[in-house]
Amino acid sequence: MANFKTHIQASTIISGIASSVFLELHILTIPEAIYCWLAGSLGGILPDIDSDNSHSLSIMFGLLSIAVCLGVFVFLSGKYTLPYLWAAVVIAYIILNTFIRYIFEKLTVHRGGCHSVLMGLLCVCVGVNATHYLNTDKHLSWLIGLFIGLGFLTHLVLDELYAVDFSGARIKRSFGTALKLFDIKNKSTTACLFVLLGINIYFLPSHNSLINTLNTSISDYKNTMK
């Protein structure tokens, strides 16, 4: 399988190319293209969060810590004095990075349910919902989610390609474990991912805004080319 550096390089390049195309088509502004680029790069490391000692897991919990601590601070701010707010943030940080991380590491197996197309779809939907509920434009929320999916898929394909030894024209034992629809061996994790996906699909915002933006931008671009 490919290492962390290769994954981050590949997803950064692929999402960089895709975001520049959307920028050229005037579907994204420069800041929006940067958000999508970052989302795609992040998507490229998500499949390996099930590896207990991976950079991906540390980065994910680092980002999650920032989000949770910020969320706790904003939610409680105005209700308590500053020392209590600091204490709440520290407690949230400790709970996340000890108990929750421990449970996550125990429940996940490397190259298990997280390393699948099903998990990729869940990440897309979570990305769309999270950014939408942060009051991002609907079309941008969808694009950020889809860029996460692009990076995620790039990772799975790259791992699968690394399972083929092109020089010796042979296939390594890991072939077929990277790019799978879902993890058939681990039924409880797969069932859990399906339930989470269903919940997230239910809350997805309408994609009409994205379709309209794409249609308008592509027809405008065609007109300027005439």
Ligand SMILES: [Zn+2]
């Ligand atoms: Zn991987």
